[in-house]
Amino acid sequence: LADGAGEPQKIKTTDERSRFLEVYSQLKSELLADSKIFQFTPESRVWTEKMLDYTVPGGKLNRGISVVDSLRLLLERELTEEEYFLSSSLGWCIEWLQGYFLVEDDIMDASVTRRGQSCWYRLPKVGMIAINDGILLRNHIGQILKRHFKTKPYYTELLDLFNEVEYQTSLGQMLDLITTPEGEVDLSKYIMPTYLKIVQYKTAYYSFYLPVSCALLIFGEKDEAKFEAAEKILVQMGTYFQVQDDFLDCYGDPAFIGKIGTDIEDTKCSWLVVQALQRASEEQKNTIKENYGKKDPANVAVIKKIYKDLNLEKVFEDYEQDSYVSLIAAIEAVDSSPLQAVFKAFLKKIYKRQK
Amino acid sequence: LADGAGEPQKIKTTDERSRFLEVYSQLKSELLADSKIFQFTPESRVWTEKMLDYTVPGGKLNRGISVVDSLRLLLERELTEEEYFLSSSLGWCIEWLQGYFLVEDDIMDASVTRRGQSCWYRLPKVGMIAINDGILLRNHIGQILKRHFKTKPYYTELLDLFNEVEYQTSLGQMLDLITTPEGEVDLSKYIMPTYLKIVQYKTAYYSFYLPVSCALLIFGEKDEAKFEAAEKILVQMGTYFQVQDDFLDCYGDPAFIGKIGTDIEDTKCSWLVVQALQRASEEQKNTIKENYGKKDPANVAVIKKIYKDLNLEKVFEDYEQDSYVSLIAAIEAVDSSPLQAVFKAFLKKIYKRQK
Numbered sequence A, B: 001l002a003d004g005a006g007e008p009q010k011i012k013t014t015d016e017r018s019r020f021l022e023v024y025s026q027l028k029s030e031l032l033a034d035s036k037i038f039q040f041t042p043e044s045r046v047w048t049e050k051m052l053d054y055t056v057p058g059g060k061l062n063r064g065i066s067v068v069d070s071l072r073l074l075l076e077r078e079l080t081e082e083e084y085f086l087s088s089s090l091g092w093c094i095e096w097l098q099g100y101f102l103v104e105d106d107i108m109d110a111s112v113t114r115r116g117q118s119c120w121y122r123l124p125k126v127g128m129i130a131i132n133d134g135i136l137l138r139n140h141i142g143q144i145l146k147r148h149f150k151t152k153p154y155y156t157e158l159l160d161l162f163n164e165v166e167y168q169t170s171l172g173q174m175l176d177l178i179t180t181p182e183g184e185v186d187l188s189k190y191i192m193p194t195y196l197k198i199v200q201y202k203t204a205y206y207s208f209y210l211p212v213s214c215a216l217l218i219f220g221e222k223d224e225a226k227f228e229a230a231e232k233i234l235v236q237m238g239t240y241f242q243v244q245d246d247f248l249d250c251y252g253d254p255a256f257i258g259k260i261g262t263d264i265e266d267t268k269c270s271w272l273v274v275q276a277l278q279r280a281s282e283e284q285k286n287t288i289k290e291n292y293g294k295k296d297p298a299n300v301a302v303i304k305k306i307y308k309d310l311n312l313e314k315v316f317e318d319y320e321q322d323s324y325v326s327l328i329a330a331i332e333a334v335d336s337s338p339l340q341a342v343f344k345a346f347l348k349k350i351y352k353r354q355k
């Protein structure tokens, strides 16, 4: 699962961020005050607090804050204190969900670093306990929802929504894991329909569809068609977003992105290699097979040369333009101008992004 | 997490088991027919089916079937087709939940076998993908509930119940994992209050409280006091059950239990060692420290000798008798004779069990 480098970008004021982080502190305190087990064993309280601080608030927080922004656009006015609290709490539930996915994903991918620090499971005292820590993060969401949303008319829809999105994400993870198993490279599986399914399921649902659906529920939206439009448009937007992520991994400016891409070295089923395999001659295909997934910079250079020969920069440019046109058309067909504004705000944040 | 060796025991007719297993087949087929991802990639369908058959139905099924039995006792009559289907579906949700816990627990404990076969994560093609497979199992429960219970008046309570019980279980796992971390032995942590908390949280809620609560929800029980009584009594019963499990690990007949106990070798925070440490002289304590958690049969024999010297068989006998008396008293104070019958049926299955 991708995180930081490529989330919807936006310059956030320190105020906005720190107000959002205050809600994190409150939700965390409530969780730690709640279970009898923490009162009984202070050790478990200390562990949980450290784990939360390490795994939940350290990302860019774009997914979480976008719930607040979306609700503001839907209401077409500033939020009340309560609306702010509710929308940022759901925003934090999404950040908690992401923390959970990333903790488990890093173990499965044997990753080393995450968000500029060691992966949680790599800390000496943690190890495989991280599996259960991730599960705890998922369970905290149920606790937060029960505490703050139990009396809302949309409580059941909220539980269903988080369940549904978690299921889609874990299906995407499964497809990713069995398509590109570690140590084994079978490039015949790196085809566009599989690529698109993986991306839609493992990224687009929770990163794009979930924040807007949360905002729609608080807003009180009852029309199922609105949620369906959101799903269709935002899954498409999430796909476009991941394609950008894959493109920037190779063509982006590391100083700007904040990390050096290693998708080629890591044998990733990236949009670029899928496009390259579609367009390559038999000879080029063999060259890709021989060089993809190797750590040596010489092998990486061979792959990048093929990308260049196949003019993938132009292929991406066309894809980006087509995506934009098609998204705008889909957005303008939506029968609600505040909802259109929500979609456009998302699109504006990512269109032609450089990081 | 314990499984098989010590679940509530009962001789089940082949008919009862095979009727219950038919519901598994239906629920599985529905899941596999449902997601678009399975239609799209047959590989992922094959993987999921294999994973389900390997991890879900292979236990003794006592937890699952006890939902059906409990509903029958609450209604004081035979079940209709629909009641049978609903109660066994929730029974299967508990088996799915257990499958999920066991898949993750075996990875964290680096276990080798489970239910007489290799642990799922130990299969060559599986490995760490098992983490996500366990997560999928948890997510299947949400799918089953949505499909078959969405229109029921108790749908939200059902979602809350499964969330709550999963949270309790993962808190118990956390406490277990940080109290008895692998490779490190600190017997000063093996004290009765900690032992009781671990057992209550990681076993009693999902094994005893959950099946009865599921039956109460289908029955239409609205009185919160009934659920509270169930929690109090069944958590106590689940604790007694786990103490028996620990006792039988050392004193049970392997031919009868179906496995050879290794709690001493595995440095388990077992009721026996906790009792021994409470009663041991300084000299005996040192002997325990030197010999506990070693694979050599000579070390194990030293521990067993101390258990014998401390007369732990008698300590257990007294504990068993006290538990029985206290449970019967608590049960008879419950203001509902069908609910009393449910509790008594559970107690009857486990009192003085030999396996």
Ligand SMILES: [Mg+2]
Pocket (backbone or CB within 6 Å): A001, A002, A105, A106, A109, A111
């Ligand atoms: Mg990863």
Ligand SMILES: [Mg+2]
Pocket (backbone or CB within 6 Å): A001, A105, A108, A109, A176
């Ligand atoms: Mg991954």
Ligand SMILES: [Mg+2]
Pocket (backbone or CB within 6 Å): A002, A245, A246, A249
């Ligand atoms: Mg990337």
Ligand SMILES: [Mg+2]
Pocket (backbone or CB within 6 Å): B001, B002, B105, B106, B109, B111
């Ligand atoms: Mg275990």
Ligand SMILES: [Mg+2]
Pocket (backbone or CB within 6 Å): B001, B105, B108, B109, B176
């Ligand atoms: Mg364990």
Ligand SMILES: [Mg+2]
Pocket (backbone or CB within 6 Å): B002, B245, B246, B249
């Ligand atoms: Mg045992």
